[in-house]
Amino acid sequence: MSDLKSKTVNGLKWSAFERIFSQGIQFILILILAKFLGPKAFGLIGMVAIFIAIGQVLVDSGFSSALIRKVDRTDVDYSTALYFNVSVSVVFYFFLYACAPYIAKFYEQPELELLTRVIGLSLVVNSFCVVPRTILTVEMNFKALAKSSITSVVIGGCVALVLAYNKCGVWALVGQTLVIAICNAIFINVIVKWIPPAKFDRKSFNYLFGFGGRLLISGILDTVYNNIYQIIIGKKFSAFFVGQYTQANQISSIPAMTMTSIIQRVTYPMFCHMQHDINKMEEYYLLTMKVASLFIFPIMAGIAIIAKPSIALLLGEQWSEAAKLIVILSLAYMIYPIHAINLNILQVKGRSDLFLKVEIIKKMLGVIIVAVTMRYGIMAMCIGLLIHSYISLLINIIYTAKLTTLGIWKQLVEISPIWLTAIFSCFIAWGCAIYFTANNFYQIVIMLVEAPTIYFALVFLTQRKIVSLVLSIRK
Template sequence: MTDLKSKAKNGLKWSAIERIATQFIQLAVMLLLGRILGPESFGLIGMLSIFIAISQTFVDSGFGNALIRKIDRNEVDYSTTFYFSIAVSLVCYIALYLSAPYIADFYGQQELIQILRVLSLTIIINSVSIVHRTRFTIDMNFKLQAKISLLSVLFSSIVALLLGYFNYSVWALVGQSLTFSLLSTILIYYFSGWRPKEKFCKHSFYELFNFGSKLLVSSLIDTIYNNLYQIIIGKLFSPAQLGIFSQAKNLSNMPAMTLTSIIQRVTYPMLSQIQDDTKKLDDVYLLTLRLSALVIFPIMVGIAIVAKPLVQLSLGDNWADSAHLMSILCFGYMLYPIHAINLNLLKVKGRSDLFLKIEILKKIMITLILFITVPLGIKAICIGMLIQSYIGLVINTYYSGKMSKLNIVYQLKAIFPIWVSCIFIGSFGYYIFSYINNDVIKLIGTLLFSMSLYFLYVFKYEKDLFGYIKETIIK
């Protein structure tokens, strides 16, 4: 257990370094490109995001999670997954290549044909390294992954900025994606040292697919609905309006997605190894839940209250409409890590059937909300996304509570005080500095004042978490 705890701490550290550093660089580049390219280029990429995301979901097919959870995994399992992933990626690329003209006709944007055919190459490139990344995750070797990601994101960001500077418009974003995928895959493949040694095995495939298939359907449903907004807005509104929505969505969900990625990559393999120790699993699960809320809630509330001056200073007047959307979406995305932790528990317990059931229930709810909000405009759609996040929390915690003592009441007691404190402190900070006209002073003043109050709250009322962060994470 000591070795596992040490691996988890080291994995958390390097996973955090990778995700935070890479997301910070990507955020800075996205803001610079936003000023250079304008909303329309981001809108065109947003129109295609669902097709790329669905293809990536098929390529993985839940096999990565199945390998991590399987205790007696062997070389045959790895080789089978490797060949399967590449085969599916080729099928997906051919399908997208042939359907590109029809997708372009759907949106009324003929330039999407070439963009999709080039951008889709990332699907094949990424498929080559799926097994290698999974092996690193199983071993909790996030240090090497962090170094590779940082190098790849730096190089791809330079490529994107150069293409943007020389007026290649939307191709700067395409070049960024291709460069990142190609360089990271080459480095992962080289430093991993693993090569497939066995042939494709039907028995291994069926065993992995039995668990992964339910996650595949769940992920597929989730991917479609997460990107459904881009299809609807891209079809009913202009590329520029879709770009504004996409930028607001990306800026508001980036912190939540980053923390969630860190948590999932580290805790899933760790929890899988203690899945039979119910008490220990519950204790680690609850600690992870509270720590996530303690970190992500104030960040999301902070972004929400300073969205207007932040967008004005970083992106300029062309993006002003995205600030209101960001504020709404931040209050919804602040729950994203809590959703992910609950769903992680179901995967650890091997209940991919419940995982699928939850996704179906939530997507029925999203469909109803979309039906109501789409005719009312983009702002109403964002409000609907906020509402569905809180309803989704009730659904997730209800089913995860069946797997442990941590039912919905138990979880709400753990995170509700942090949620209320963040809302109150953020609102108070915003009110204090709302009368200042200078955007820079308003931005810095609001954040510093609110952060100081929040630190005092944590020190006074969340002493156990404060002590854990001080003695374990920081040290």
């Protein structure tokens, strides 16, 4: 177990470094490109995002999770997954190619036809990454994954900036997507040096699809739901407003998704190793949840309070609508990593059936909320998303409690004090900034100094045990 703990801590450090660094670059690029390109370019990409996202879910089909969980995996298992991944990507690309004119017609945006056909190529390229990435994850070699990801993001970002500077519009974003995909495919395969055997095993496929199939369905449901806002806004309003929402959603979600990716990437293989030791797994689960809360809660609350002055200062009035949405969306994504940790438990326990059931319940609830709020505008839709996020967490916990002793009360006792501390600290800082000055720059400075000071002081006083543990890990 000590070796596993060492791998987990090392993996957490490298995974955190990779996600924070690469997503940090992406965040900066989003701000720079938003200044160059404006809302419409991001809106056009947002309109086709759902099709690319569904394609990515289909390409993986839950096979990577199935492979990680399988104790006696072989090269034939890997090769079976690879040939399936690539085949699905090619079939889906041709389907997307044929549907491109209808997508353009649906949104009444002619340029979407060529844009969809070009950006769809990234799916085929990404299919060659699924198995090599899984191999490195199984080995918990997150250092190699970090090198590949960061290098790809830097190269893709440079390409995007050059294209944007030369007034290529939305094609700067398309070029960035393709270059990142191609570079990552090359780098990750060179690092792994795995040559697949020329064999597709039906028995192996049945096992992988038997576990991954339900994850596939839940993944599609999740993807459709997460992108339904772009579809409705794009059809009901315009590419300009899709751009406002897409930008707000990206800025709000990047920190939460980064933390979630780190947690899932490291803890899923770790929990899989512990799947027969329920007490140890629950101990590590609560620890992971509390450490995640300690970092993500203040970050998301902080984004909410600095959104308006930051957007006004950096991007100008053309993005003013996005600033309002960021406040709501940041609070919605605040608990996203806790969602992910709960769902990890269901996968580790092999209950992909419960995983699917949970997703169906949450998405049905989400569709009802969207149907009710869409008539009142984009802001109302985002408030609905906020409400849905917190209800969904309770649903996740209820089903986690069916397999563990980690019920609602036990989890809320762990995370509620940290949540309240983060909200209180940021609210006080926001109030002081608004009271003392109307200057955007000085408001940001006051908030960024005062909120962390209050938060860390309160956390140190009330959460000394977890703070000491984090400091010991850092050493």
